[in-house]
Amino acid sequence: MPQITLPDGSKRDFDRPVSVAQIAESIGAGLANAALAGRVDGALVDTSHVIEKNAEVAIVTDRDAAGLEVIRHSCAHLMAQAVQRLFPKAQVTIGPVIADGFFYDFAFERAFTPEDLQAIEKKMEEIVKEDLVVERSVLSREDAIAMFQGMGETYKVEIIKSIPGEEALSFYRQGDFIDLCRGPHVPGTGKFKAFKLTSVAGAYWRGNSDNAMLQRVYGTAWASKADLKLYLERLEEAEKRDHRKLGKHLSLFHFQEEAPGMPFWHPKGWTIYQLLQDYMRKLQNANKYLEVHTPQLVDYSLWERSGHASKFANEMFSVESDNRMYAIKPMNCPCHIQVFNQGLKSYRDLPLRMAEFGSCHRYEPSGSMHGLMRVRSFVQDDGHIFCTEAQIQSEVAEFMALLFDVYHDFGFDDVILRLSTRPEKRVGSEELWDSAEQALKDALNATGKHWELVPGEGAFYGPKIEYSLKDCMGRVLQCGTIQLDFFTPGRLGASYIDEDSSRREPVMLHRAILGSFERFIGILIEHYAGAMPAWLAPEQAVILNITDNQAEYCSKLQESLKNKGFRVSADLRNEKIGFKIREHTLQKIPYLLVVGDKEVESGTVAVRKRGGEELGAMTFDDFCTHLSQDVARFGRGELSAEVND
């Protein structure tokens, strides 16, 4: 006789085993209708799940994050059913929930077209109208394999065979469609209120590029039409912020066929680039980094010695000249070790922090390139710390403090920390890995922030921490990293003399905060929607005259502001003021300084902020103070500007 405890603490007694749906019914008809699943003692179950013992039960509806997941998961089944009705030859494989939606991979003789997508969506609507009951059942492995074999679903057979253990498997049937699935699922196909198929693309079976390519159909599903609309608007917003689009519109950079994946930086974009680099250089100097500069072209033998050639030969650009093979450096660390190796090093020299803004090239696969986010030529805020094992933890801690400061200056306060530990294939003793991983864990714990463990994802030469930030659209972007390396220094002959006069190999920490400047600028453009905060804006202010009468005053004003170190231009064209305001607003200039006869007479400027706010007339000195204060704020807490077309 189960006693059910509801989330509000109230208890209900039933005189026989009771299903989640019946519990919902007992509370109210509205809730019974809204019920999508149940949570019994913390575990998600179907509404048909029968409870025999005392339990804590919550009814899951679409107002619950878990309910939305159930909808999306079930929507993947709905789509698979629609696909199989339209294309009986299509085989089903897997269909998981992803952020904001779901996908389902099908094996089919041809690619789906956008027209197919429309037809599938229409068929899905039909199945929703049919309001089929979704039934859970349990089959033994043998029966399940026999059933799917009979249906010609060879991929499903393979999936079942790969599931370890001997326990029975659960299946979900809705009308003519049945799928292997852990569940839970919505009780009926009438529960879907808002979904849309968004795209189709190829995807390898089991994520392995040696396998067949399947057809992956992406979709999104929401609790209501209004939520779906909000989501689609969010996609549109993201499209407007696309750094490739804004980069062209604001004339920051361009790409062209002759240099695929290698940006041509325009004056404005390069201004941002240099400002960022100056900013990092100052911080690094203040944090005892020693900046160096090493060759871009290095004899291939160095890459053979470092071990890169054997693993990354296909990803390195090489140059033959004078019967010698050179590689264009894909990274700076082997060169930094060459600098370290000059002169005998003592333990007193450690930790030695070396930094370089070195131009690197990598032959990235053509399909992986994406605007500034993934390029073939880039510069990192790269640094290598040579230290002893005992110094690892404090070096990592100091690095992290610097990293959080930097991110804060850009308004990124939500940082995701991930520790990747020893992979299967690795070098170094277990004790070394133990202490290295522990040092990283201690440093992470010392931050007091939440961090995730990613087992087995470390590099073969050492564990690493990766730092991802969340932009204003909620997208997660990996930028910073610190990697321990027990391998490369020894391989390239780095050593120091320890206290006891013995020769030892230093540990090397590879580290970056921004990652590559290219990618980071791409991220900033999208984060700020192109409206860079004053400290980074390529043009901080534009002076606009009303008529030719004020031209001379404007030119002098511009000169004075430039002398103060501000980036200011003057637009003295014979155009109406409204026209100029519009043009420079679209160029997202932080401050527009309007000068008419009134201002000339009073020796002021009329200041208009980006976004339209009028600050009124100001003297030259007042404006300088205002702009200086704005610059000093960096991008801390910067709100995303509205996007104009």
Place this chain on the structure above:
RNA sequence: GCUCGCAUAGCUCAGGCGGUAGAGCACUUCAUUGGUAAUGAAGAGGUCUCCGGUUCGACUCCGGAUGUGAGCACCA
């Protein structure tokens, strides 16, 4: 690299049973000197990405290359 799209003026994009193309903005010139998101008029501007094929004729159809987009795979 793989699957499927896309490639037309500086930019954003139309277009055509296969008969060598159009708009808006930008640009140039002229008029206009105007107070906070588009002053008016005129003009100039294109090997329709490249290389083959089919055809009397290809920007349009077919094949390939390159670039690019969405995914997948990769990311020292």
